[in-house]
Amino acid sequence: MVSVEELKFDEKGLIPAIVVDAISKRVLTLAYMNKESLKITMEKGLTCFWSRSRQELWLKGETSGNYQHVVSITADCDNDALVVMVEPDGPACHKGTFSCFENPVFESADRKEFSYQMLYDLLVGRKEEKKEGSYTTYLFEKGLDKILKKVGEESTEVIIAGKAEDKKETIYEIADLAYHVMVLMVQMGISLEDVQKELASRHVIDKKVKQEKMTH
Numbered sequence: 001m002v003s004v005e006e007l008k009f010d011e012k013g014l015i016p017a018i019v020v021d022a023i024s025k026r027v028l029t030l031a032y033m034n035k036e037s038l039k040i041t042m043e044k045g046l047t048c049f050w051s052r053s054r055q056e057l058w059l060k061g062e063t064s065g066n067y068q069h070v071v072s073i074t075a076d077c078d079n080d081a082l083v084v085m086v087e088p089d090g091p092a093c094h095k096g097t098f099s100c101f102e103n104p105v106f107e108s109a110d111r112k113e114f115s116y117q118m119l120y121d122l123l124v125g126r127k128e129e130k131k132e133g134s135y136t137t138y139l140f141e142k143g144l145d146k147i148l149k150k151v152g153e154e155s156t157e158v159i160i161a162g163k164a165e166d167k168k169e170t171i172y173e174i175a176d177l178a179y180h181v182m183v184l185m186v187q188m189g190i191s192l193e194d195v196q197k198e199l200a201s202r203h204v205i206d207k208k209v210k211q212e213k214m215t216h
Contacts, residue, residue, distance in 0.1 A: 002075045002079060004035060004038060004039070006075075006079055007038075007075060007079050007080070007082075008078065008079050008080040009034065009035065009080075010080075013034045013035065014032040014033065014034055014050060014052075015032065015033055015034075015038075015080060015081065015082060016030060016031075016032055016081045016082065017030070017031050017032060017033045017047075017049065017081075017082045017083075017084050018030055018081070018082065018083050018084065019031060019047060019068065019084045019086055019092065020083060020084065020085050020086070021085075021086065021087075021088060021099075022071040022072075022085040022086060022087050023087065023117075023192060023193050023196050024115065024117040024192070025115070026098070026099050026101075026115075026117070027099060027101050028068075028086070028088065028092035028093075028098070028099045028100065028101075029092045029093065029099070029100040029101075030100070031047075031049040031060075032049060032050050032052060033048070033049055033050060033082065034050045036050075036057065037049055037050050037057055037058075038073075038082075040057070040059070041070060041073070041084075042070075042073070044059075045069060045070050046059060046060065046061065046067050046068060046069060046070065047059075047060045047067075047068040047070060047084060047086060048060065060092075061089060061090075064090065065089065065090065066088060066089050066090030066091055066092070067088075067089045068084075068086040068087070068088045068089070068092070069086055069087045069088075069089070070084060070085070070086055071085040071086060071087060072084075072085045073085075116182070116192055117192060119179070119182060120182055120185070120186065120191075120192055122136075123136055123182055123183055123186045124186055126140065127140045127186055127187070136183060139180075139183050140183070140186075140187065143187075144184075144187060144188075147180065147183055147184050147187055148184065150180045150183075151177070151180045151181060151184055154173065154176045154177040154180050155177060157173040157176065157177070158170065158173045158174055158177050160173075161173045
């Protein structure tokens with residue numbers, strides 16, 4: 001564990017802090033901390049920065065209500081930059097967007113960005129806008145029973161591919177299943193955060209069970 005005293009602040013007593021959403025892994029903002037704001041951040045469990053424009057401490061969310069609850073803080077290999085993982089209560093940007101990084105500069109023609117959150121947002125869009133000819137829209141129009149039927153069918157396909165020990169086919173079928181499960185999630189209003197929190201709680205329970213087994 002790196003101590004605050006081991007961190008390297010610049011000549012102005014500041015260290016850059018890259019704030020990242022702990023669930024979506026999206027970069028939310030780049031801010032700066034001094035020793036005092038870092039201390040407040042760790043004590044309160046809420047991000048606190050040093051405003052270079054106002055020359056004062058800035059507790060994120062104090063006026064907007066969009067607090068950022070700190071999950072972890074990690075220093076880089078030189079101890080002169082921080083990554084702060086957070087669970088935000090709202091938009092990170094003063095312009096009201098989820099992230100401050102919303103303006104594309106370059107996109108590769110060969111490599112495509114992907115995240116579960118991007119897919120989830122796309123599915124939400126298909127449910128709301130009902131794009132003609134879209135398979136996803138078709139599923140939402142048919143309703144819950146059709147979606148559940150597809151989840152069941154894809155689950156069976158995963159089992160068949162897995163039983164055959166066909167890795168490539170199993171990956172393909174798991175992807176199909178994951179897509180249909182996410183359609184079900186959107187249909188029922190279940191967010192990725194809901195599932196992640198459930199999994200996180202099970203991880204804690206699993207550790208406890210392992211510890212109990214080791215003591216008996």
